[in-house]
Amino acid sequence: MEGSEFLIAALAIITGTGLAGYIFMNIFKLIRSWIGGSSEVPEEEFNRLARAFMEHKKETQRRIQNLEAIITEDGSDESFEHEESPTQIEAPKKSIEFDDSENVSEESESGGNKNNLRNMLRE
Secondary structure, eight states, X not given: OOHHHHHHHHHXXXXXXXXXXXXXXXXXXXXXXXXXXXXXXXXXXXXXXXHHHHHHHHHHHHHHHHHHHHHHHHHHHSOOSOOOOTTSOOOOOSSOOOOOHHHHHHHHHHOXXXXXXXXXXXX
């Protein structure tokens, strides 16, 4: 290799390295601005969101305190024992009761919509 060829090759390597570095640096800046730019919120909007969040938090705490007060008032008046109350629903029966066939024949003679249902059940 002669001196001029060596100089041209060195200049090409330095220029290519500089150009590649410049391109990578711009790509890095672009990615950094894209990541940082999407999460930035203007200060005025941030303050408005912060106030709305604080109001929501206070309102939620107030509601929870009201519910706790209602629960403690209800809990002090009634006992939470497992006694049966009149409003409690009865447990379903374990056995099924069938009518006698004599009763069915007597009802079928009297006629009506009840008999049609019983006939359908028999078949």
